[in-house]
Amino acid sequence: MQRFNYNLLKGKAFFFFFWLTLIIGFLLRVYRLGGSNLWFDELMTAGRVSFPFSQIIKGTATLPFPPLYYIVTHLWVKTFGISEFSLRFPSLIFSLLSIFLIFK
Numbered sequence: 001m002q003r004f005n006y007n008l009l010k011g012k013a014f015f016f017f018f019w020l021t022l023i024i025g026f027l028l029r030v031y032r033l034g035g036s037n038l039w040f041d042e043l044m045t046a047g048r049v050s051f052p053f054s055q056i057i058k059g060t061a062t063l064p065f066p067p068l069y070y071i072v073t074h075l076w077v078k079t080f081g082i083s084e085f086s087l088r089f090p091s092l093i094f095s096l097l098s099i100f101l102i103f104k
Contacts, residue, residue, distance in 0.1 A: 033089065045087060
């Protein structure tokens with residue numbers, strides 16, 4: 001009689017639930033991502049990311065927020081254009097990274 005390997009199941013179950021959570025998290029976040037108008041903080045982000053890199057870094061030096069988000073969003077908007085969807089998509093990516101870090 002062969003013994004059941006619980007460690008193998010534990011690894012496969014973890015892998016399954018990890019990907020299931022990421023996929024569901026992505027689908028819930030991307031659903032109607034560009035469906036509503038921009039909020040005030042999103043408008044402020046749209047204004048900041050329209051400046052050149054040097055101004056983004058100088059402008060965020062006095063804020064309590066680090067400039068990485070604005071730099072990533074600047075590159076994203078420069079590549080894919082400025083719209084409700086494209087302004088919100090970097091936040092979606094960062095939120096999926098947070099799911100990954102929670103599982104880690």
